[in-house]
Amino acid sequence: MTAYAFSLPVRVYYQDTDAGGVVFHANYLSFLERARTEWLRHLGFDLREMAERHDVLFIVREANVRYRRPALLDDLLDVTVKVERLGRAQFTLGQDVLRSQEELVCASINVACVSCGSFKPLRLPQRLYASLATVLEHEDQPKEQV
Amino acid sequence: MTAYAFSLPVRVYYQDTDAGGVVFHANYLSFLERARTEWLRHLGFDLREMAERHDVLFIVREANVRYRRPALLDDLLDVTVKVERLGRAQFTLGQDVLRSQEELVCASINVACVSCGSFKPLRLPQRLYASLATVLEHEDQPKEQV
Amino acid sequence: MTAYAFSLPVRVYYQDTDAGGVVFHANYLSFLERARTEWLRHLGFDLREMAERHDVLFIVREANVRYRRPALLDDLLDVTVKVERLGRAQFTLGQDVLRSQEELVCASINVACVSCGSFKPLRLPQRLYASLATVLEHEDQPKEQV
Amino acid sequence: MTAYAFSLPVRVYYQDTDAGGVVFHANYLSFLERARTEWLRHLGFDLREMAERHDVLFIVREANVRYRRPALLDDLLDVTVKVERLGRAQFTLGQDVLRSQEELVCASINVACVSCGSFKPLRLPQRLYASLATVLEHEDQPKEQV
Numbered sequence A, B, C, D: 001m002t003a004y005a006f007s008l009p010v011r012v013y014y015q016d017t018d019a020g021g022v023v024f025h026a027n028y029l030s031f032l033e034r035a036r037t038e039w040l041r042h043l044g045f046d047l048r049e050m051a052e053r054h055d056v057l058f059i060v061r062e063a064n065v066r067y068r069r070p071a072l073l074d075d076l077l078d079v080t081v082k083v084e085r086l087g088r089a090q091f092t093l094g095q096d097v098l099r100s101q102e103e104l105v106c107a108s109i110n111v112a113c114v115s116c117g118s119f120k121p122l123r124l125p126q127r128l129y130a131s132l133a134t135v136l137e138h139e140d141q142p143k144e145q146v
Helices: A027-043 A047-054 A126-140 B025-042 B047-054 B126-140 C027-042 C047-054 C126-140 D027-042 D047-054 D126-140
Strands: A006-011 A056-067 A076-086 A090-099 A102-115 B006-011 B056-067 B076-086 B090-099 B102-115 C006-011 C056-067 C076-086 C090-099 C102-115 D006-011 D056-067 D076-086 D090-099 D102-115
Touching: A006 A027, A006 D027, A027 A047, A027 A056, A027 A076, A027 A090, A027 A102, A027 A126, A027 B025, A027 D006, A047 A056, A056 B025, A076 A126, B006 B025, B006 C027, B025 B047, B025 B056, B025 B076, B025 B090, B025 B102, B025 C006, B047 B056, B076 B126, C006 C027, C027 C056, C027 C076, C027 C090, C027 C102, C047 C056, C076 C126, D006 D027, D027 D047, D027 D056, D027 D076, D027 D090, D027 D102, D047 D056, D076 D126
Parallel strands: none
Antiparallel strands: A006 A076, A056 A102, A056 B056, A076 A090, A090 A102, B006 B076, B056 B102, B076 B090, B090 B102, C006 C076, C056 C102, C056 D056, C076 C090, C090 C102, D006 D076, D056 D102, D076 D090, D090 D102
8 A cells, every 4th residue: 555545444333334224324424534534644644733733624625425335334445545636725535435346435525724723724734735746646647657 | 494495403512523623524414314304204204114114215325515614513503405306216405504594514415215125226105206396396486486 | 391300302313323223322422412412501501602701611521321222213302411419520410311201221421520621620610500509409309399 | 462352443533523622422432332343353253244144233231431531633542342241141341442551431331132123132142152251261360371
């Protein structure tokens, strides 16, 4: 696993399911958030440190999610993160939820930076922007070069 | 409030918020689900009865959500439901989360019917289809006729 | 309903249930928190105002919960709040989850006041202490006097 | 890590926290459930298989939880599982939530087996009972023998 093809394993517990016998649809957004958080940590950015030291909060501005197949109790899922678009104050990630290569859920998540207390928009911190630009550049390369 | 302009009040509790001080983004999908459920109940359809007697489960196939402004602890929100499109086996709802007329979140939710155990697609039950068709028709009317 | 016998109606949605077909056990604690919050509001105390103006946060120090019967999808529950013990810096509430008089869950919840940022223990605000003392006194009275 | 001293690492994400800046108290019960599930898997028991093949559902009958110190965003916690008492139809686990040896939450969780559809009490499956008895026996041994 490289920073250019990040994936977090997520196990499905009773707490994630509903009486329909499958993962409750809103809970996939929590799975996606876990993967984004670990991906950022992998890139060198801890969310608590971003908030406490740099007054930066990441907020979801848009979530577009397609549910193809349901995940079940005890499933071991992979949740991926890929940079789709990068702006100065926001970026869009492509995120999939997979079960052994099978795509269960695919999502596009737009994230922006805001100031912690005021929720005023902020530019991405320079170090983060540079890091995401590098990731995006490498994703664009043919796979054998990654 | 009529069936043609349904709205459910939802209070924000600590359980709905996160350390950013606002409602966690995935939890709005739970608010939307509460409103859809009460709207269906208002139209005469209880989800447990639909599952137990008619083997019908409603599943979310697609959720497109835009987050405009954050909701805060103790806010009293209104969550609306409106039929946007109606098909034989699925329908799309427009749902907003409002705080005193201010639009915080707007969403488009595509819902399909499946069989409980197998998750195989089902046509909407005839009575439900007729009911949604009536709602959709009235929504299309100018407001003064509603 | 008086302040001395508070009860909040809570509907069970898919989001509250798990693949066992019943409400997931941790979610009852969220139901209890909703009832405590509305009970405090009923007594004149809003949690956001307590935090923002008075730097007071309520934290759960101990939760003892007995699960007797499961709640199901679509159930309309009543969640009660009763003062059991009142101290200068903490209080204990008796809370039940009922379905038409039938006791599903009964809990004893010990709550303390702390300072928002530091989590240092605080005495209960005087007005709150007085209010809870009044509630407790009336609960102790024979029922016909309430 | 042996079966006799099981511990599951759990990371704290925004989804686990509330506007107080710490993990919402009900969410620790979800952390505890994740640890119990992985511990049972470690002992050879998968919950989905238990339900589907053996008609066995584990339900929480009692949860007694003491909250000592709050967990924060990005904390990496350890959630432990220990058998405290073993009966024919139920067992009690001691579970702690630790942050680098510091005890944040300690809980005692009583779990019973029931039949999936009917929720009627069941004896523990023989293989599970034997396994828990072995764990309990080894826990009682002085540490150097484990």
